[in-house]
Amino acid sequence: MKIKFIIITSILFIGTSFISIEKTGSPVIKIEWVKNLEGDFSFKEKWSYPEFIYKNSFGQLSCDGSCPNEINHMKDARGKIYKDSLKSFYKIIDTTHIFHSLKSKNRMYEYSGTQFIEFNKLKSGVIRGESFNNVSTHSYLVIELKNESCAAWVDFNSIRDLGKHIFPLKTGTIKIDKTLFKKGIVKAIFDFQFKNTLKPKEKLFWKGKIYSKIKQAI
Numbered sequence: 001m002k003i004k005f006i007i008i009t010s011i012l013f014i015g016t017s018f019i020s021i022e023k024t025g026s027p028v029i030k031i032e033w034v035k036n037l038e039g040d041f042s043f044k045e046k047w048s049y050p051e052f053i054y055k056n057s058f059g060q061l062s063c064d065g066s067c068p069n070e071i072n073h074m075k076d077a078r079g080k081i082y083k084d085s086l087k088s089f090y091k092i093i094d095t096t097h098i099f100h101s102l103k104s105k106n107r108m109y110e111y112s113g114t115q116f117i118e119f120n121k122l123k124s125g126v127i128r129g130e131s132f133n134n135v136s137t138h139s140y141l142v143i144e145l146k147n148e149s150c151a152a153w154v155d156f157n158s159i160r161d162l163g164k165h166i167f168p169l170k171t172g173t174i175k176i177d178k179t180l181f182k183k184g185i186v187k188a189i190f191d192f193q194f195k196n197t198l199k200p201k202e203k204l205f206w207k208g209k210i211y212s213k214i215k216q217a218i
Contacts, residue, residue, distance in 0.1 A: 027171065028149045029149070029150050029151075029172055030148055030149060031145065031148055031149065031150050031174055031175075033176055033178040035177075036177065037176070037177035037188070040209075041211050043102075043103040044099060044100060046115070047097040047099045048097075049061070049096075049097070049098070050094050050095070050096065052064060052066055052067055053094070056079050056080070057078075058079075060081050061090075061095045062093075064079075067093070068092050070092055071089055071092055074088065074089050098116065100115040101115070101116050101117050101211055101212035102114065102116055102117040102131055102209070103115070104206060104207060104209070105207065106139075106206035106207070106208075107203065107206075108167075108206065109139055109156055109162065110136070110137065111137050111139045112134070112137045114140075117129050117130065117132070117141065117210055119186050119214045120216065120217035121214050121216055123217070126144050126146050127144070127146065127186070128142070128144050128145075129141075129145075129210070130142050130143075138156060138157050138158060138159055139155070140155050141154055141192075141206055143190075150174050152192050153168050153194070154166070154167040154194055154204070154206065165197055165198050167194040167198075168195050168197075169192055169193075170192075170193045172191055173191050174192075175188060175190075184213060185211070185212070185213055186210055186214060187210065190206075190207060190208065190209075190210065192205060192207065193205045194206070
């Protein structure tokens with residue numbers, strides 16, 4: 001079984017109805033559709049390996065961290081993968097090039113960065129996007145699109161003693177390329193401010209650019 005991003009395994013809330021965040025008092029904002037959205041989206045040409053995958057001192061792609069136990073006997077004491085184990089090793093470890101889909105900056109708790117957001121079209125017709133978490137990023141952005149409206153919030157699940165929190169959208173804007181959207185691609189520029197339900201006096205925001213294909217939810 002190939003290792004995947006821990007963040008990819010985040011559960012999609014398939015049964016969640018559109019704009020479920022309304023219950024927390026989050027406003028729904030109007031999408032600004034743009035025929036040809038301009039800006040530098042060159043980040044989409046960059047890619048990374050899945051989390052924990054790296055190139056060792058022997059020039060081999062290896063895994064360090066949360067890795068399958070089956071690979072332990074395939075490396076020597078120096079971490080070099082045995083030549084006769086390479087084929088089996090790469091059947092277990094996923095070394096796929098994952099292209100970046102998000103370039104952003106924010107002020108959030110327990111956040112060390114992410115370059116990925118995945119959009120799925122749910123059975124309800126909602127287009128739902130979630131940014132990826134990793135071993136040191138525990139705040140992720142959720143965006144729901146339907147017709148002319150956008151709902152957004154941040155889901156924070158602390159690994160410390162801060163608990164689990166939802167930060168609802170306070171105000172914001174989002175521009176989406178309409179031509180590409182019709183072709184199943186979210187190309188967008190967004191600028192969101194969120195209500196801090198943990199520490200009300202501290203401002204929270206998330207803004208940036210998105211270029212991500214829309215997938216069908218399972």
